[in-house]
Amino acid sequence: MPESKSKFLIAAVGAAVVVAGSIAAYTYFKAPSGGSSDALGSAKLVPSTALMATYITTDSQAWAKLQQFGTPEAQKLVAKGLENFNKQVFSDSNVSYEKDIKPWAGGVMIAVLPPNQGKPAQLKAPNAPINIQQESNILIIVGIKDKLSALNFANKLKSQKGLKFQESDYKGQKIIETTENSKPTYSVVLNNSHLVLAPEKQAVEKAIDTFKGESSFASKEGASSILNKGVDVKNSLAQIYVPDYAGMVQQLAAGSPQAKQLPPQALAQLKQIKSVVAGVGVDDAGVRVKAIANLDPQLNKFQYQSSPGNIVGQFPTGTFALISGNGISRGWETLVEESKNYPEMKQGLEQVRGQLKFFNIDLDKDIFGWMNGEFAFGAIPSNQGVLANVGFGGALVFDTSDRKTAEATLTKLDTLAKTQQIEIANRNIGGKDVTEWQIPRQGALLSHGWLDQDTVFVALGGPVAEAISDRKNPSLDNSDTFKAVTGSLQKPNGGYFYLDMDKTQTVPLLKSLISSDANAITILSSIRGLGFTANSPDKSISELEMLLALKPIAK
Structure with missing residues (x-):
């Protein structure tokens, strides 16, 4: 059995043995455990040094919603x-998650403690380099419902073969060491309501210290409010809780021998x-994910502004992806x-500026300066011209208050294209003047034009320019x-990431990537689309939301 699956079984066995050894009376077993499965109750047993914690519910009603x-x-x-996973994990026993574990296991909290710096380095050979591996400590808290x-x-697991049990005492609490295939798992039951598991004994001892009165994750500054x-x-x-984001990244990076030390600028x-x-x-x-980041308003330099959302209406309904x-x-x-704080980035920007100046283009003014309004990039199906083999093209649409600069930039790019033997032609599409970069016998490679006084587009492929300019079909927002x-995503917001899964699977290039995987096709066919957005009510908070929109099962 693979090591990862073996460890899963070890944890389950260790949990059972601890429960059996720590509860004394049959009558007490019938008493309700009371609040043992909530995140806050579990967090009170997690040491305050924990970098992050994840609480997973075992409420069958919540999971049944997926059905x-x-x-x-x-x-x-x-x-x-799921059936195969259950068989593989418990292949050496007659244990069933549904029958044996699910009835008693409450919510599960998985906490990440700082990397264990006390583990000795392992020397594989006299001349081999020393491998100092600082491993992260994982602590698991399972509510007993x-x-x-x-x-x-x-009692059922006591008869399982290949398991070794050993007891030890720590501050009056019985720690059970369960060993299978030389891989130990340590566990203890605290307050007769929570099972504590870890692959390192030290982590269990720290949980006992917390139970005995040392500061907990629940009382940690920054953690209490988000819990x-x-x-x-x-x-x-x-639910996922990270009370000190910078501290977590810094400690995890310091504990990895492969990771480079974080420069002061990155830490800032x-x-x-x-x-x-x-x-x-x-x-x-469907499945919805929400995240809230609490920011330091003094350090947050980005000036967020919500997006009106009107620019989505400039794209045809056939658009299958949009940002x-x-x-x-x-x-x-x-x-x-x-970039002033990052010499390499600053140098890279200066190089790009210098290269564009050679073509009489100012990177800051001519490229980015006029992009001060709403924008969107959309992928649109097309099987004609230069896009025939790919099956789709793209279009960038910008709202700007500086049309003069935008027009001057496009004129410079047209002039540059002529020097590369690209033919520049003009034509009218749906009453709009469109400039095309044409390739002989293949049609337009790139097109640009104005949809109204303040809205300009740049499209890859002639058919895409037609779809954007000639609005015969309904728009994407409808x-x-x-x-x-x-x-159902939050409004106002800073814009969208949108993906139509059905239309994506019809694009030849993308379809060919998954055509050989029947299981992937089956899963993707049950997904309607993916949506993502972000919002920042003020400089002290940023909110993210994602929806994996699923198709309801046919009745």
Whole structure:
């Protein structure tokens, strides 16, 4: 059995043995455990040194919500995968997760402790380099919601072969060491309501110290508020808590021998983010992920501005992927300002500026300066001309208050194209004047034009320019799929990432990538689309939201 699966079994066995050894009376087993499965209760047993924690619910009602989605084929595939996983994990026993573990296991909290610096270096050979590997400590807290079921499970596992058990005492608490294939797992039951598991004994001892009164993750500065608030998602499946984002990254990087030391500039960037909390849930639209980053307003230099969302209406309903936003020029100014702290980045920008100056183009003014309004990039199906083999093209659309500079830049690019033996032609599409870069016998390679007084587009492929310019068909914002995928995302927001899964699978190039994987096709066919957006009400907070829109199962 693979090591990862073996460790999973070890943890389950260790849990059962601990439960059996720590509970004394049959009558007490019948008593309700009371609040043992909530995130805050588990966090009170996690040491305050923990870098992050994830709480996973075992509430069957929340997970059952997923069963309302997917095609019958996809549901069969998932069910078969879970069945095979159960057989592989418990291949050497007669244990069943559904029958033996699910009845008593409450919510699960997985905490990441700082890398263990006390492990000795391993020398493989006299002349071999010393491998100093600082491993992260994982601590698992499992709520016990049914003590009688837990006892029955423990008794069942006592007869399993190939397991070795050893007890030790730490501050009056019984620690069980369960060994299988020379791989130990340490466990203890605290307060008769929580099972604590870890691959390192030291982590279990620290949990006992916390239980005895040392500071906990629940009381840690930055953690208390995000634990109490969490993230508001329906039918929550998991919540993730990072009370000190910069500190976490710094410690994990320091514990990895492969990672380079973080430069002061990078650390300063990380310190903009104080804490992060995220949640995963299931609602009527599909699987939804929300994340909230608490920022330091004094360090946050980016000037966020919400996007009106009107530019989506410039794209045809056939658009299968789209990224939109607002104020590229402001983002560019922030990047230039930050580059002053990064010599390599600053040098790279200066090189690009110098190369463009050779063609009489100012990178800051001619390229980014006029991109001060809403923008969007969309992928649109097309099987004609230069796009015949690929199956799709792209279009960039910009709103600008500086049409004069934008027109001057496009004229410079047209002149540059002529020097490369590209033919420049003009034609009228849907009443709009469009300039095309044409390739003999293949049509337009690139096109650009104005959709109105303030909106300019640049399109790859003649058919894409026609789809953008000649608005005979409904626009993307009126399509049922776009509404289903993005309609429930938070508003106002800074723009969208949108993907129509059905249309994506019809694009020849993309279709060929998955055509040989029947399982991938089955799973993707149950997904309607993917939507993502972000919002920042003020400089102290940033909110992210993603929806994996799923198709409801046919009844």
